[in-house]
Amino acid sequence: MLVTLVLQKPFAPAPDLAAQELAAAERLQRVGTVALREATRELRTxxxxxxxxxxxxxxxxxxxxxxxxxxxxxxxxxxxxxxxxxxxxxxxxxxxxxxxxxxxxxxxxxxxxxxxxxxGGGNFPEPVAPDATAAPAPQQ
Ligand code: HEC
Incomplete structure (x- = not known):
């Protein structure tokens, strides 16, 4: 949604600013996609x-x-x-x-x-699944 807003601004900003905004929007979209994929994918045993x-x-x-x-x-x-x-x-x-x-x-x-x-003879407890509802860790 943020991507749409950025791209649909009625005025035409200076080209380098537009490129910056586009890059920022693309970054946001990528992070969102990764977070979504991680959140919806079932964890492997x-x-x-x-x-x-x-x-x-x-x-x-x-x-x-x-x-x-x-x-x-x-x-x-x-x-x-x-x-x-x-x-x-x-x-x-x-x-x-x-x-x-x-x-x-x-x-x-x-x-x-x-x-x-x-x-191989260990006795480690099964790790507890991370809370799926918790906010995702900040991405870089
Ligand atoms: C390319 C071959 C290869 C693959 C694939 C591989 N391992 Fe290993 N693993 C090794 C070798 C070789 C060692 C011994 C490393 C050493 O001690 O020098 C090792 C060691 C380990 C150790 C002991 C580490 C330690 O500190 O002593 C663990 C635990 C382990 N592997 C887990 C895994 C798990 C889990 C996976 C899958 C996600 C995996 N390995 C995939 C080759 C592999």
Whole structure:
């Protein structure tokens, strides 16, 4: 709606101002679209994320990935704590690329980490879903 208002101003502002307003409107529209997509999309379970994004390496333990269900490989990592594991997964570690910029939210990645770590002997509680009605975090 804001986009429409900006574009339908009756007077013609100086070209550089018009371009600025258009850029601002486009930015707003993009942020709105992202927020909407995040809000309406159903959150994936840890298992769904694992199958879509993690299994490729962790099922067979390729490129040095701790293998799914391998308690010996997971014990020292689990000992480092859940936050450590989530951070590693979001930012990437060793041969594992950053997973945070992909198709999944940080929360979904956390679920996948819990799923994977618990299969390897961990006992992390299922992460609590973020409140869908809460205002979205400010976007940059
Ligand atoms: C490209 C292959 C690859 C993919 C895809 C991948 N991983 Fe990994 N993962 C690795 C490797 C290799 C390591 C070992 C990194 C190291 O310790 O050097 C690792 C380590 C980890 C660790 C332990 C981190 C730590 O701090 O010890 C967690 C947790 C983990 N992965 C979770 C995931 C999750 C969840 C996904 C899917 C969202 C995923 N990984 C996808 C290769 C992968």
């Amino acid at each position: 840890g298992q769904q994320v694992y199958q879509a994004a993690c299994m490729a390496c962790h099922a067979a333990g390729v490129v040095g990935a701790p293998k799914f269900g391998d308690a010996a490989a997971w014990a020292p990592r689990i000992g480092a704590g859940l936050e450590r594991l989530v951070t590693s997964t979001l930012q990437g570690k060793g041969a594992m690329g950053a997973q945070g910029g992909g198709a999944f939210s940080d929360f979904e990645i956390k679920r996948a980490v819990v799923y994977l770590a618990n299969a």
